[in-house]
Ligand code: 0A1
């Protein structure tokens with residue numbers, strides 16, 4: 001009999017280096033569900049076979065299980081008695097004593113589960129009028145006993161039996177092959193998925209749903225049925241997702257030569273969901289907030305997001321499903337690559353520069369912060385306690401940047417050659433990040449051995465750049481030094497292979513043709529990608545007859561911090577002239593940051609705050625520049641967020657950051673009042689809503705102006721905002737006005753919030769926005785208000801979207817209130833985490849992260865934050881999810 005002790009010790013750590021191939025493979029899975037909200041019975045038949053890649057002799061068959069009631073077990077038709085298996089907390093181990101397990105056999109397992117009691121929302125659970133599943137990463141083990149690991153790929157047949165009136169629609173992966181009735185009240189459906197898939201891609205949905213249907217003709221001329229299933233009241237909110245799906249299918253054919261493989265593609269919208277969406281084979285399940293949209297209820301941001309998430313899940317069909325991950329350490333293999341693919345898709349369909357700025361903003365504010373804190377981990381972590389904690393900005397967004405860098409190194413065509421080879425070579429396999437990188441190397445005849453460090457070393461590299469101009473020799477040299485700060489468990493870092501895209505601006509602000517020392521003549525290029533591989537390296541440009549200004553890291557060519565020591569004048573010059581739109585924006589942000597940091601010092605020294613005229617002038621020029629894209633103007637004139645400013649400070653001074661940023665906005669508001677008004681008026685429109693780059697740009701610029709105008713706190717401006725709030729024909733403009741008004745203690749605030757709720761109380765997605773706006777208000781009594789809202793009919797602690805909107809927004813998106821000096825925000829967070837831990841550990845663990853960077857604050861706040869972390873760790877039966885984050889935070 002196998003010894004269970006080794007498998008059952010504590011909230012253990014799983015190591016990448018411990019990977020071994022599974023002892024058994026499962027070729028075929030037949031699942032039979034007798035659906036019932038509180039007692040679903042699952043009969044699973046597994047066709048098991050020894051794995052030739054595992055050399056153990058007579059291994060036991062290890063099955064994972066979590067929260068299951070085992071009803072029966074049969075091997076080759078014979079019931080197993082208790083001496084032939086061992087049942088632990090999270091494992092079922094089959095190891096008959098008399099004879100070894102056969103080379104191949106059938107195992108039938110019956111379990112009972114309770115979807116209604118499943119508040120963790122992993123496995124099979126109850127959401128409103130339906131039953132649905134979430135199996136990534138380890139939810140399938142909450143349905144039946146199974147080797148729940150992605151390198152076990154099987155073919156699935158699923159039979160669903162349920163009450164006709166409660167569950168009129170019965171869905172699973174693949175194709176519907178048969179359906180019928182068992183009696184007057186129950187019916188059934190059988191789905192067969194012809195593809196090989198790991199258990200995390202299994203899905204079922206049963207409920208009262210309606211669907212919108214369309215047809216897509218693939219590049220080889222096959223017809224695919226597309227269906228979006230929603231609850232009746234959301235029937236009118238499917239058009240945008242359907243259009244996005246068809247755009248994504250076409251784009252993947254044109255850009256990567258990837259065609260959809262099944263005859264049907266289904267999306268289901270559910271209200272209770274831990275993440276954004278899930279790429280289950282042929283049956284995507286979406287958080288309703290990431291799929292449903294109408295102009296009256298969704299903002300531009302929602303439309304934009306939905307387009308990219310629908311595409312992301314669709315792209316997974318190749319990058320993730322057909323070629324999947326060998327183990328969960330390889331998560332970025334599918335996620336980094338797929339985020340990269342969805343980013344490119346959005347860039348192609350909308351404004352590329354705006355998309356790049358959005359993506360870099362996310363990376364810099366969230367991922368750089370993660371890299372600098374206790375949860376820092378490499379794009380491919382080498383250990384975890386709870387894999388759900390590793391669905392992070394590092395694995396997703398930095399992972400996408402790493403793929404982006406490969407493209408920068410091999411070029412677009414080379415990249416396509418690499419992906420063609422990767423998909424052809426590994427279709428139907430569960431592989432590693434090395435396999436992906438090897439395909440890129442072999443298709444392009446390059447060596448990416450050093451580049452692999454991006455996957456294995458955590459931390460954000462810093463490039464310190466010094467320049468040297470030799471007037472006589474007409475050379476300009478960049479001396480570049482790279483370093484990377486220590487991160488938990490990694491004190492020393494070896495040099496990274498960094499592609500740095502560089503341009504040189506002459507005195508007029510035009511790009512020079514670039515010629516590196518040793519080259520015969522300047523080429524055509526005005527941007528060159530320098531390959532940095534050493535700790536210290538110099539690059540000399542020749543034929544440079546004036547000291548240029550270097551534009552470094554164009555298009556954000558690598559996820560690094562670049563330190564140049566540029567003064568305000570050089571930054572203002574780049575802000576005005578750089579031909580690279582991303583770097584032009586970036587120069588503006590750096591200029592604003594330098595000013596903010598200087599003002600923070602002034603504030604701390606109790607000196608008067610004065611905003612430099614040149615900055616105001618640069619803002620005016622940008623605002624009034626008719627040649628610039630309006631969306632880029634809006635981005636250029638948005639000051640860095642409080643969170644990002646905090647990351648640039650040695651010790652975070654919450655009040656100083658808040659006050660200085662507010663001072664700067666208010667000064668700009670008064671100084672440029674006429675201009676804000678002029679642009680606000682010039683950009684009004686009565687056109688019906690359109691989701692187009694041009695219209696979105698117009699709205700974003702107009703709402704930026706309104707935001708500044710309100711900072712004057714003049715009644716006329718509040719009236720304007722109220723007018724926009726009540727007259728707008730789309731949610732973008734309505735919500736922009738409402739969220740601005742929510743920051744001022746004026747009667748209009750109350751009225752607008754009240755009217756809004758009255759109008760939208762029956763629409764879940766809109767109510768989430770209403771909660772989030774109030775939780776994000778900078779007004780001093782916000783915490784009290786949030787607590788009151790927790791008692792409101794609109795709130796439920798069991799619904800992740802509501803928790804994210806109210807509690808999450810307050811803790812992670814309202815620094816001045818969350819970090820209140822008396823610790824009330826921290827106490828509130830502690831209370832919520834303790835309550836949520838028993839209900840939904842994934843959501844609780846995400847909340848705790850707001851405490852994890854306590855070392856960055858003053859001593860008093862440090863003490864108060866630590867106190868809450870310790871209090872959380874003291875809870876009995878704390879989930880692994882929360883334990884991992886809280887304990888690492890205190891290390
Ligand atoms: N693979 C999904 C993300 C996801 C991960 C875990 C989930 O449940 C805990 C749900 C979704 C994606 O990248 O979209």
Ligand code: ZN
Nearest residue numbers: 312316335338
């Ligand atoms: Zn994904």
